[in-house]
Amino acid sequence: MPKTLDTTTDGWLCGLAGVLIFSGSLPATRLAVLGLDPLFLTGARATLAGALGVLLLVLFRAAWPERRELWPLVIVALGVVVGFPLLTALALRHVSSAHAIVFVGLLPLSTALFGVLRGGERPQPVFWLFSALGSAAVVAFALRHGADASPVGDALMLAAIVVCGLGYAEGARLSRRLGGWQVICWALVISLPVMAPLAWCFMPASFAAVSAASWWGLAYVSLFSMLIGFVFWYRGLALGGIAGVGQLQLLQPFFGFVLAALLLHEAVPPAMIAVTAVVIGCVAGARRFGRATPAPVRAG
Template structure:
């Protein structure tokens, strides 16, 4: 029995880690994409592209329609991770660098854990909240230390994105136990498709960026990997290993994303950013132990 539980836990954390690795490129890719696309259009078109892929998968694999009692949860997932987080993070990235936004992402595991308790009925131990709280305080201190022009507005956008994303993660994790991880994100995309497709048409730019532009590469990444493929592993990991515990793997995302931002976007990564990121990542060890 214990061996089976250990294997299940390992599978959950393994899938979650793969999801985090894929998501680590999301903010650098979004930063590249907003260099050529309006944030509202970017949010709409990435969801539309991912929804069309989701419909293809659902049709080819002959998936049954979700039950009526699952619709509300799917709407919450759609609002959280299909619309809310992509739009708010895109707006944030017009005010700050991808490196700054990635450090703020250290708060996301706490947001996910809170909603895992409220929506998923999970009950982490008291010390779990101590380690998660320390991580969030480090992130808050870093955010307050940034006094560059526009960074406060960007931080507010990013924190709002993190709150609504945590809700979408926790709700999707609970629903994935019944529907499956990739089915949850696919159906959520389908529900959002009419609004997102209409918005994409209305907000389409008159002059599209040059075809060789990095904006197109960023759009392709966030549409396929950030909006769909990453969730296949992420929701399975949250469902199997527990949203509160596995959600702490998001503490690794700033570390991985900072490296990508430095390598791909040539953005400066200050010593303050690195210290904050290392401190936040260290908190996952204690949080995992008591999740």
Template structure:
């Protein structure tokens, strides 16, 4: 890629990370009063209806049949897998604890990029990625597993499925375009997600706070749609492995949101771990 295109990729990727940083705190707000299954399918349905309208207004051509398999894998990772597993996890752990797990996401995304799409980062890249992942796992062992092994296990599943969805979507974005990829993923998911939304719809809304509805709205519009427009475009421009390392910055922004909006306790250890993984992004970026 030309240097100017790669630079644009880093800018688009950074904007995507900023938007995604509010996802787990917003999900935490939502699942306090709402069923996590409802949150999962409702966010996909709301975003799917927006995507359908955008595709129709833009008169976009349907994707080729050869792309349907990749779209299905992408949808499994980012429309179903990460939203569902993270929503379930946030019933057992705080958003601050879950955010630290995001330090594993760059390694997962890069690994799927190598396995599925033949990218070849330098050995030093894997060293920095592995150090960042080790810091995250070490934190989980020292802090998280003592409170909820189930919550941490669900977050690990969320990270793995999200990494798959990111890598597949980034590959498709090179030919389909960033916003088209997430739009088609959401649209092909609608026949399943929309009926399930009505199935899991709360019987009454009297006990549901405005904060919970606000959290659902954020993850539906920004986390599920707008953020992916920048994220997939960024990875298509700058490379899956390289741009994926920007996700190491996400815990830093996410912890700030968790502390400022949810008033959750952010320990000194959380800050140290987060600074450690941020340092790793600088090293991995150089050798990607």
């Protein structure tokens, strides 16, 4: 019994570490796109993280994935290695990181919805009520602040949340068989043949004009957001349970707001905090009435 309790606690701590790391992703991306092309940033972060992923797989002699696990790994790669980084990088050319963080409040809901589609879960009817309320809150905020926001940026952020939710749900489902950290490492390896040429093609003609802040942003999203964060996150899901640990994502917007204010000196209006609180409450209610029956997982 003590061993089970320790394992569960370890899962929650790992999940919290992952959320804290992910909270810096949007502010760091915002810094990076100030001096780097979004397509180069997307390719470079995945290439750097993929090279480190190869080293980890070789160092720990990870088993090769089975054939049935290849397509789910491709989905993970398309969602969290390519889709979310590229769409958010493009969006952050139109909106501030603080504004983009509002949409991250929908990420647990997006993950849960794809858990229904991909995992066959059947939540209670109240689940869909909270889902609708949370979505309505975000739409209302976007419409209310249409003069200050960008329709293009908002559309890109919504698309990013959709593909990331798919990547999270598929990765969480796959981690039950493949293990925790191996999921993101193999997804990065699969992405290398596309991401490396992308980074090369959109490499800046001269690096002299790129600020140090942009390089620091690239370093953070490559090392922490693209690799280390997922090592903690998928390990947390594997040890603590997908449904339980997944709720820690609800804290991510708050952490992101603090980082955006401290690092980028971005203003965070009260309305933005209020709508995030509403979204978090709705997502928490939706998760409360969603039925989850996780299968045994490997700690990986």
